[in-house]
Amino acid sequence: MNPPILKHIIKSFLLILLISFVSDKLVFFLFNKISDQVYTGQSIGKVNHYLEIKDSLDFIVFGSSRANHNINPIKISENSFNMGMDGRKLAYSATLIKLLPDKKKQTVLLHIDPEYAFDTDYIGDDITALSPKYNRNTTIKNEIDKLGQNNILQRFYWSIGYNNAVLGIVKNYLQPNYDYKTYSGYDPIYVSDNQREIFENILNKGEKSKDCESQYTLNTIYNSYLDEIKIFCKTRNKTLILFTSPRLIDGCKDDNLKLKQILKDKNLEYYDFTDFLKENKNLDNWKDRGHLSDKGAELFTEEIKKLLK
Incomplete structure (x- = not known):
């Protein structure tokens, strides 16, 4: 190839890289400015809310939807927050x-599900929901990198972290769903008569019984995080309590018993509430097999309140 032409191509390529790099940073700072004003929704708002108040809280609930919809923290402590999020597992919560904060005395109530704890395929991909904070928070960045859930381009093109959250951020920026200042993080599930009838029909059809596994091995990521948060809480004045939420139907107890033994061996305080409503046959307490309705959540919250006191 003609040297002058090759030189021109290289210059053009470098110019394009420079423009894309600068454009990326402009977009990144624009998204930062917008997202920092969003305190509602699960795209970024609830995390922003948590980051704003976390240092002043006395009691915080972490976990999946089975934490988010099942415990009303305000009934336990006025200075509390439910940081449970739909679809999140241990990497996100940990x-x-x-x-x-390092010194403030706080109670951490962390939900853990046996079926996920023993899922050998779990790779911690739920932590990618925190990607918008990748280039803004060192702890989040380190955890994402540690799990190999980082996009290598994100080290250079920072706005990539916003890829899956842009629509939710813009929507909640333009039209917040609620007043975050009165929001405790708890999202009760109100079940309509029609929804309850559909659920009853599903239950009446029955379901295939769940077979227990021959053996249960704790997922390596779960194992590491349990040890890490135990040390973190112990050295930073936190009381760590693990729990499993109620289920309407639990076809196998082997995983519950195995998890209970593992957590006992780790000297972690754990309570299995899977069968909490086993004797209460009222379906008004349920949204589905794994989630409580607002009525069931009230009963469960009272049980947690008794436990903590």
């Missing part, structure tokens, strides 16, 4: 726990 990372947020590690952002709590």
Whole structure:
């Protein structure tokens, strides 16, 4: 190839890289400015809310939807927050726990599900929901990198972290769903008569019984995070309590018993509430097999309140 032409191509390529790099940073700072004003919704708002108040809280609930919809923290402590989020597992919750202040005395109530704890395929991909904070928070960045859930381009093109959250952020920026200042993080599930009838029909059809596994091995990521948050809480004046939420139907107890033994061996305080409503046959307490309705959540919250006191 003609040297002058090759030189021109290289210059053009470098210019394009420079423009894309600068454009990325402009977009990144624009998204930062917008997202920092969002305190509602699960795209970024609830995390922003948590980051704003975390240092002043006395009691925080972490976990999946089975934490988010099942415990009303305000009935336990006025200075509390439910940081449970739909679809999140241990990597996400553990990372947020590690952002709590060093000295303040706090109670951390962390939900853990046996079926996920023993899922050998779990790779911690739920932590990618924190990607918008990747280049803004060292702890979050380190945890994402540690799990190999980082996009290598994100080190250079920072706005990539916003890819899956842009629509939710813009929507809640333009039209917040609620007043975050009166929001405790708890999202009760109100079940309509029609929804309850559909659920009853599903139950009446029955379901295939769940077969227990021949053996249960704790997922390596779960194992590491349990040890890490135990040390974190112990050295930073936190009381760590693990629990499993109620289920309407639990076809196998082997995983519950195995998890209970593992957590006992680790000297972690754990309560299995899977069968909490086993004797209460009222379906008004349920949204589905794994989630409580607002009525069931009230009963469960009272049980948690008794436990903590």
